[in-house]
Amino acid sequence: MRNLILSLLLFSSTLLAAQQYDLVLEGGRVMDPESGLDAVRNVGIRDGKIARVSTEPLTGRRVVQAAGLVIAPGFIDLHQHGQELASQRVKAFDGVTTALEMEIGAPDVAQFLKSKEGHSLIHYGSTASHAAARALIFGTPLPPEVINPRGGIPEILPKSGPATNQPATPEQIKQIQQRLRDELDAGALGIGMGIQYTPGATRLEVIDMFRLAAERKLPVYTHMRSFGRGEPGSAIESVEEVIGAAAISGAPLHIVHINSTCLADTLDCLSLVEGARARGLDVTTEAYPYIAGMTEINSALFNPGWRERLGIDYGGLVLPDTGEHLTKARFEELHNSSTPNSVLVFANTQEMVDATIPNPLIMIASDGAPGHPRNAGCYSRVLAQYVREKRTLTLMEALRKMTLMPAQMLERSTPARKDACGKAPTRTSSFSIRRPSATAPPSKNPWNRA
Numbered sequence: 227m228r229n230l231i232l233s234l235l236l237f238s239s240t241l242l243a244a245q246q247y248d249l250v251l252e253g254g255r256v257m258d259p260e261s262g263l264d265a266v267r268n269v270g271i272r273d274g275k276i277a278r279v280s281t282e283p284l285t286g287r288r289v290v291q292a293a294g295l296v297i298a299p300g301f302i303d304l305h306q307h308g309q310e311l312a313s314q315r316v317k318a319f320d321g322v323t324t325a326l327e328m329e330i331g332a333p334d335v336a337q338f339l340k341s342k343e344g345h346s347l348i349h350y351g352s353t354a355s356h357a358a359a360r361a362l363i364f365g366t367p368l369p370p371e372v373i374n375p376r377g378g379i380p381e382i383l384p385k386s387g388p389a390t391n392q393p394a395t396p397e398q399i400k401q402i403q404q405r406l407r408d409e410l411d412a413g414a415l416g417i418g419m420g421i422q423y424t425p426g427a428t429r430l431e432v433i434d435m436f437r438l439a440a441e442r443k444l445p446v447y448t449h450m451r452s453f454g455r456g457e458p459g460s461a462i463e464s465v466e467e468v469i470g471a472a473a474i475s476g477a478p479l480h481i482v483h484i485n486s487t488c489l490a491d492t493l494d495c496l497s498l499v500e501g502a503r504a505r506g507l508d509v510t511t512e513a514y515p516y517i518a519g520m521t522e523i524n525s526a527l528f529n530p531g532w533r534e535r536l537g538i539d540y541g542g543l544v545l546p547d548t549g550e551h552l553t554k555a556r557f558e559e560l561h562n563s564s565t566p567n568s569v570l571v572f573a574n575t576q577e578m579v580d581a582t583i584p585n586p587l588i589m590i591a592s593d594g595a596p597g598h599p600r601n602a603g604c605y606s607r608v609l610a611q612y613v614r615e616k617r618t619l620t621l622m623e624a625l626r627k628m629t630l631m632p633a634q635m636l637e638r639s640t641p642a643r644k645d646a647c648g649k650a651p652t653r654t655s656s657f658s659i660r661r662p663s664a665t666a667p668p669s670k671n672p673w674n675r676a
């Protein structure tokens with residue numbers, strides 16, 4: 227009898243433990259774009275994971291009353307350059323719990339991951355940088371001590387010069403590929419290619435990078451080759467180039483900020499993505515809800531001809547800190563400087579942005595870095611402008627663009643890497659989207675000098 231009572235006691239305490247969650251979100255409107263659930267529920271979270279979604283009351287060590295609020299998965303930003311603490315903080319306020327540097331990639335993935343370990347507020351990760359690999363092989367590596375003065379993070383874009391503008395020899399292409407393989411082994415989530423920042427890269431070099439990604443079953447994230455309507459070298463041709471490379475190689479392709487490259491032709495560019503997908507190609511894309519872009523003024527993006535390609539003049543370039551509109555003389559001074567300086571680029575129209583964001587192919591990704599409001603407000607702005615004001619998106623559709631679609635994109639990296647790990651078990655620790663540290667980090671690492 228005593229034994230029975232004891233086991234009953236043990237049984238009931240086990241039951242109680244099973245029902246106790248670390249955190250309970252009580253009575254919120256739970257919205258899950260994957261299952262379509264949109265109802266008032268209680269959410270039990272244990273060990274950082276959603277353990278239960280229920281109509282029944284749940285008990286937790288901490289209970290947050292969520293009545294009148296929406297509970298959704300954390301937003302995943304595939305395109306976030308600002309990886310320092312100040313940016314991570316504002317990302318979290320914008321709903322982002324995972325912010326990855328996928329467009330260009332950190333110049334040294336091992337160093338980046340090490341610098342973030344235990345010093346990150348949200349999940350982080352990076353692609354392997356083709357631009358940095360190319361600079362390294364051309365003998366002008368991106369030095370970690372070159373810090374973007376405003377962003378407080380190491381510069382990811384090379385200054386326009388031989389390493390960006392000259393074609394690589396077949397031998398150099400092999401060396402770039404080897405560097406990228408090493409970066410993938412160090413934990414990179416795919417290949418990042420800013421083709422417009424390395425205009426010397428030939429079509430064949432681009433295809434060879436896609437072939438490397440295909441070899442690892444990993445995607446290529448790319449900022450495409452060119453803006454504008456002038457042929458050759460139009461935005462349409464740029465989309466064709468990367469879709470062609472994906473078709474030839476078999477690598478999944480993610481076109482970053484299609485609105486920022488295709489400008490007035492964005493809907494036509496989207497129709498190319500749609501056509502490629504309809505024929506079975508794994509092609510995805512993203513956009514941010516602003517008319518201005520931002521990039522480094524000494525990069526190859528501003529090589530001669532940029533005004534014609536962008537359809538703007540010097541005055542369309544604005545320094546974010548001062549609001550100064552550039553003149554020809556000021557542009558030349560900054561473009562020729564070896565100090566990186568970000569510049570806002572006013573090249574888009576509100577009409578185009580409004581037509582792009584609701585398109586079902588578009589994921590939301592911020593391209594965030596300090597100096598542009600998209601670093602802090604990208605996701606809130608989509609919810610405010612397109613869900614609440616213009617009503618061109620439902621809340622569920624917007625959440626799908628911010629959570630499920632990027633998560634499904636990242637599945638291209640995770641299972642592929644798991645396969646690779648199956649063949650080479652020693653590498654199992656090298657891959658993951660890195661988890662944030664539990665506490666606020668007292669970091670002195672170079673990614674954290676804001």
Ligand SMILES: [Zn+2]
Nearest residue numbers: 329449482483
């Ligand atoms: Zn870009």
